[in-house]
Amino acid sequence: DARVVRMVEQHDAEGFGGCTNTGACTVSCPKEIPLDVISQLNRDYLHATTGSRRSGS
Numbered sequence: 001d002a003r004v005v006r007m008v009e010q011h012d013a014e015g016f017g018g019c020t021n022t023g024a025c026t027v028s029c030p031k032e033i034p035l036d037v038i039s040q041l042n043r044d045y046l047h048a049t050t051g052s053r054r055s056g057s
Helices: 002-013 024-028 035-050
Strands: none
Touching (some): 002 035
């Protein structure tokens, strides 16, 4: 959980825009990160910051 929070904090510190699940960021991403990876990061970040867990975890 701490890892994903640090990743997002670094992401913000380096001036990246907010990566959403709409797909617009995948078009402009210089690293060509696929939408499914961005979606997973967003889910992991939400769980890490709210203390919630996915079922089966």
